[in-house]
Amino acid sequence: MFKSAASVERLANQLARLPGIGRKSASRLTFHILKMSKDEANDIAEAIKEVKEKVGFCTTCYNISESDPCFVCSDNRRNQEIICVVEDSSDAAAMDRAEGFNGMFHVLGGCLSPLDGIGPDDLKIKELMTRLKDDIKEVIIATNPDVEGEATAVYLSKLIKPMSIKVTRIARGLPVGSDLEYADSATLSRALEGRQEF
Amino acid sequence: MFASAFFIYTMHLDSLKLTSFRNFETLQLTPSAGINVLHGKNGSGKSNLLEAIFVLCLGRSQRGNKDGDIIKNEQDSYRVEGTMHDGDRSIEIAVAVMRRGRKQITINGVKSKALELYERFSVVAAGPEDSEILAGPPSVRRLFLNLYISQQSTKYLENITKYSRILSQKNAALKENIEFDSYNYLLAETGAKIIIARQLFLKTLNKSAGSFYSKFSNNGELDIKYKPSALEEIEFEVDESRIKEQFEARLNEVKEQEMILKTSIVGPHRDEIEFDINSFPARTHGSQGEWRSAAIALKLSVYELLKEKRGFSPILLLDEIFAELDESRSAAVIDSFNDLGQLFLTTALEPPARLAQKALYLNIDSGQVEVVR
Known part of the structure; x- marks a missing residue:
């Protein structure tokens, strides 16, 4: 078998550690990088270094951020009285793209999963409770609709309700722009349960 | 023919x-x-x-x-x-x-x-091991329910799958001493749907299996009773929100016991079916022959039920x-x-x-x- 240079192999091995990248893709990417100009390749390397140096966590909402507080937490045009609770930063980004939400975020850093040894103390739940002491009117729980996300949502609602703050859960159902016939039966029956009167 | x-x-x-x-x-x-x-x-x-x-x-x-x-x-x-x-x-x-x-x-x-x-x-399978449904451990009876109700309703299969996922999370929480109230809420929500499906299935089964059994056994009587572990008594009319409430209340009652045992002791995963043959519990009083006839009567009823439900x-x-x-x-x-x-x-x-x-x-x-x- 063809034995590649140690540095080539090292890059391929590092790339293969990324999610969704297998052995083959990693080696294709490696050879692509080898073909790039030195400047182009440096840009990638610099970008990776920069992101790790500059990005940290906002100590208010625990979203990833270059500043502390982050741009959402320091934006006073946003509705400070509504907090949307999500599992991960990527979920916060998705919610932020949605029109119709202009409140604050709180990133838990995962969801409850005792099977993986993750309990309430491993998530930013205490931090959320501290934030709720300020004038918060509503908490929207936007954890994933799987068992772990549901359990996290129930756990949070049990904590927050006694504080007389409105707790809501995002609806589940059909994705917009999709065809009914391609929806799986679980999604469809959820959509049926959540049907609304005209 | x-x-x-x-x-x-x-x-x-x-x-x-x-x-x-x-x-x-x-x-x-x-x-x-x-x-x-x-x-x-x-x-x-x-x-x-x-x-x-x-x-x-x-x-x-x-x-x-x-x-x-x-x-x-x-x-x-x-x-x-x-x-x-x-x-x-x-x-x-x-x-x-x-x-x-x-x-x-x-x-x-x-x-x-x-x-x-x-x-x-x-698909419906009947064989010598079916006597276990009458005489074996409760897990055999629950497997029987799950296999055949799931063929009537995939919603049931989804609920069973979801329920067992919640259950393993709760058991892990019990072992790690993590707060588990939220799992009780979810267990009651999903469990109520399972209990209702089982109740309806067994009610239908009781009628038709009874008449088949009497045919195979010179007018013997077979009676099926559902014993959900989460409820004291299951009523004739089933109301999902009431069952959910009762189930959750029951889970609260056994909370301390579960914390000591570090496992979940109440719910559809502990359900039981009681079979009575000529008014005596089949498991303790039945004979080999009675078990086999009753088992065939059960499978025949399931076959009829599925055929009607599925249209083939x-x-x-x-x-x-x-x-x-x-x-x-x-x-x-x-x-x-x-x-x-x-x-x-x-x-x-x-x-x-x-x-x-x-x-x-x-x-x-x-x-x-x-x-x-």
């Missing part, structure tokens, strides 16, 4: 191929769309062949075995492939399981969930059910299966005469199958 030509539509197995499945190294079979009689000595693998057909239809064994146990000794995986004929189309199915427990199901070459098999196909005849797998019946009784049992679709029947003895005429005869010997006539 059975095997009548008037069906809403038919579903049957066209071809079957096994690879390292139990005692079969490889095996290929092209069954008849009607009656198939599998003849062979004890230990020849007749029952294993029926099990393989069940696996192909639903992606799991009816025997409740762990998938890994089915793999032939010294092999790493098993594979069951087949073509199902469904009305006007052919569907290719493959179920493969590795020893480490990874299972892959494909339908027409596309990776699929077991749920899709339940949506498309239906499920594939029927009968394993040695005539071994202890005389010819007239065997005939009575066979006559009771109306609008028979495809039937697979194993026997070490000569099969009942009225079946033998129309059937495809297959002989099984040391892992090989041979068409006799």
Whole structure:
């Protein structure tokens, strides 16, 4: 078998550690990088270094951020009285793209999963409770609709309700722009349960 | 006459191929769309062949075995492939399981969930191990409920899957001393749906199994009672929100006990069914013969129920059910299966005469199958 240079192999091995990248893709990417100009390749390397140096966590909402507080937490045009609770930063980004939400975020850093040894103390739940002491009117729980996300949502609602703050859960159902016939039966029956009167 | 030509539509197995499945190294079979009689000595693998057909239809064994146990000794995986004929189309199915427990199901070459098999196909298996439903541990009775209610409603299958996921999270929380109230809430929510489905299923089953049993046993009486572990008493009228409330209240009552035992002690995973034969508990007072007749009555009722619900005849797998019946009784049992679709029947003895005429005869010997006539 063809034995590649140690540095080539090292890059391929590092790339293969990324999610969704297998052995083959990693080696294709490696050879692509080898073909790039030195400047182009440096840009990638610099970008990776920069992101790790500059990005940290906002100590208010625990979203990833270059500043502390982050741009959402320091934006006073946003509705400070509504907090949307999500599992991960990527979920916060998705919610932020949605029109119709202009409140604050709180990133838990995962969801409850005792099977993986993750309990309430491993998530930013205490931090959320501290934030709720300020004038918060509503908490929207936007954890994933799987068992772990549901359990996290129930756990949070049990904590927050006694504080007389409105707790809501995002609806589940059909994705917009999709065809009914391609929806799986679980999604469809959820959509049926959540049907609304005209 | 059975095997009548008037069906809403038919579903049957066209071809079957096994690879390292139990005692079969490889095996290929092209069954008849009607009656198939599998003849062979004890230990020849007749029952294993029926099990393989069940696996192909639903992606799991009816025997409740762990998938890994089915793999032939010294092999790493098993594979069951087949073509199902469904009305006007052919569907290719493959179920493969590795020893480490990874299972892959494909339908027409596309990776699929077991749920899709339940949506498309239906199969009823009856055999000597069914006496366990009457006389064995409660887990056998719950498996019986789960296998056959899931074929009526895939919603039930989804709820069972969800429930067991919540349950394992809760048990892990109990072991790690993590707060578990939120799991109780979810267990009650999903569990209430399971309890209702079981209650309705058993109510229907009680009626029809009772009348079949009386036919097979000179007017004996069979009575089925559902004993949900989450409720003191289940009412005739079922109301989901009330059951959910009662179940959650019960979970709160046993909270401290569960914290000591570090496991969940209340809910559908601890449900029980009580069978009474002539007003006595079948498990303690029943005889072998009564258990077998009651088991056949149960499976017949399930078959009728599924046929009505699904609009087609499920594939029927009968394993040695005539071994202890005389010819007239065997005939009575066979006559009771109306609008028979495809039937697979194993026997070490000569099969009942009225079946033998129309059937495809297959002989099984040391892992090989041979068409006799």
